[in-house]
Amino acid sequence: MSQNPAKIQIDSKRLSVELEHLATFSDAPAPAVTRILWTQADQGARAYLKSLSDAAGFKWREDALGNTFIRLEGTDSSLSAVATGSHIDAIPFSGRFDGTVGVLGGLEALRAVQNSGLKPRRSLELIVFTAEEPTRFGVGCLGSRAMSGALDAAKLESYTDGDGVNLNDARAAAGYSGSLEGLVLPEGFYHAFVELHIEQGPLLEAEGQGIGLVTAIAAPASLILKLEGEGGHAGAMLMSLRRDVLVAAAEIVLEVERAALFAGSEDSVATVGRILNHPNNINAVPSSLELGLDIRDIDALRRDGMVAQTLEAAHEICTRRKIALEVGWLNQDPPARSSEWVLAAARAACLELGISPREMVSRAYHDSLFMARVCPMAMIFIPCFKGYSHRPDEFSAEADIGCGVEILARTLLKLAN
Numbered sequence: 009m010s011q012n013p014a015k016i017q018i019d020s021k022r023l024s025v026e027l028e029h030l031a032t033f034s035d036a037p038a039p040a041v042t043r044i045l046w047t048q049a050d051q052g053a054r055a056y057l058k059s060l061s062d063a064a065g066f067k068w069r070e071d072a073l074g075n076t077f078i079r080l081e082g083t084d085s086s087l088s089a090v091a092t093g094s095h096i097d098a099i100p101f102s103g104r105f106d107g108t109v110g111v112l113g114g115l116e117a118l119r120a121v122q123n124s125g126l127k128p129r130r131s132l133e134l135i136v137f138t139a140e141e142p143t144r145f146g147v148g149c150l151g152s153r154a155m156s157g158a159l160d161a162a163k164l165e166s167y168t169d170g171d172g173v174n175l176n177d178a179r180a181a182a183g184y185s186g187s188l189e190g191l192v193l194p195e196g197f198y199h200a201f202v203e204l205h206i207e208q209g210p211l212l213e214a215e216g217q218g219i220g221l222v223t224a225i226a227a228p229a230s231l232i233l234k235l236e237g238e239g240g241h242a243g244a245m246l247m248s249l250r251r252d253v254l255v256a257a258a259e260i261v262l263e264v265e266r267a268a269l270f271a272g273s274e275d276s277v278a279t280v281g282r283i284l285n286h287p288n289n290i291n292a293v294p295s296s297l298e299l300g301l302d303i304r305d306i307d308a309l310r311r312d313g314m315v316a317q318t319l320e321a322a323h324e325i326c327t328r329r330k331i332a333l334e335v336g337w338l339n340q341d342p343p344a345r346s347s348e349w350v351l352a353a354a355r356a357a358c359l360e361l362g363i364s365p366r367e368m369v370s371r372a373y374h375d376s377l378f379m380a381r382v383c384p385m386a387m388i389f390i391p392c393f394k395g396y397s398h399r400p401d402e403f404s405a406e407a408d409i410g411c412g413v414e415i416l417a418r419t420l421l422k423l424a425n
């Protein structure tokens with residue numbers, strides 16, 4: 009049987025039309041897209057995807073959290089499947105390409121393989137992950153986290169949204185029942201996972217590169233530091249008596265920057281993006297304060313080193329200034345490395361099309377970060393206009409999307425045979 013990948017034909021025009029249609033399932037006026045987990049817009053988008061899957065003759069199934077699996081059967085059902093996928097939820101007033109390119113593009117890749125007449129040995133599965141964005145329940149990559157075992161059923165059931173609706177009630181209202189215990193993928197369930205995504209950065213466009221291959225995904229440690237000092241009148245309180253939390257915070261912010269600057273890699277970044285100062289009056293000494301820290305790297309040891317260095321400095325600063333310090337952790341997910349073997353398949357696919365891909369790291373994180381815990385993983389990036397993402401003018405050209413999908417389809421075939 010011939011496995012000539014020249015038979016792979018991507019219908020970029022159809023894909024464009026489908027991306028445009030998917031964007032109409034939105035709670036914001038076009039071109040903005042707002043699609044939050046299990047709203048009517050999200051449910052409509054899910055139904056649309058399933059209708060496209062049905063039209064193509066693929067089988068689909070869903071788990072108790074609404075993760076959706078669309079399957080093209082391989083010739084050997086005893087082998088584990090090769091998977092691709094991404095997300096269709098969108099943060100408020102964002103764009104139409106983040107996540108959706110990997111979902112509808114993944115569907116187009118499966119259709120292209122099917123139409124080529126080539127028969128992959130392993131089955132191919134497109135995964136539509138539930139809630140990659142943290143909008144509704146405050147935790148990113150809800151679906152893939154649960155599938156990888158990073159979130160257990162008890163933790164999932166403890167989540168409530170901003171309106172006080174419990175996750176269990178929310179999913180029941182959306183038609184998803186059944187135990188949350190069975191979400192974790194069994195060991196070896198997938199042979200490999202490849203996610204196609206827009207870059208969300210400016211490099212590919214600026215360098216005129218068509219394809220990026222992601223070698224590592226950075227992950228943040230997110231912490232909240234709570235400082236408790238003593239407030240008072242800005243005129244009456246003598247300097248020698250002060251326990252000013254904002255001055256302490258100023259020192260801490262500089263230490264956060266220093267930790268990243270001296271970590272030794274451009275992949276080390278640390279940010280204090282949030283500060284809540286109380287009472288925030290011009291004539292009052294600040295008495296309590298919250299700092300939100302985001303410290304990222306593609307190397308877990310280096311990142312955790314930055315965190316440790318920052319916390320050590322914060323404790324020293326607060327002790328010296330007689331300020332009480334409380335450290336709260338939001339998350340500390342490990343970064344992930346792409347599999348060399350999956351990357352090799354993607355590189356070979358690029359070579360067939362005469363494309364020399366740019367190797368890069370992903371500074372945003374994706375469902376792939378969690379899929380890396382259960383199988384070998386890699387990501388394919390395509391350029392997007394000025395690197396814009398999470399805004400209505402997010403844009404990727406039809407030709408770039410088509411090229412990414414063709415690389416994806418060829419990569420999936422190589423991994424499946």
Ligand SMILES: [Zn+2]
Nearest residue numbers: 106107140374
């Ligand atoms: Zn995304």
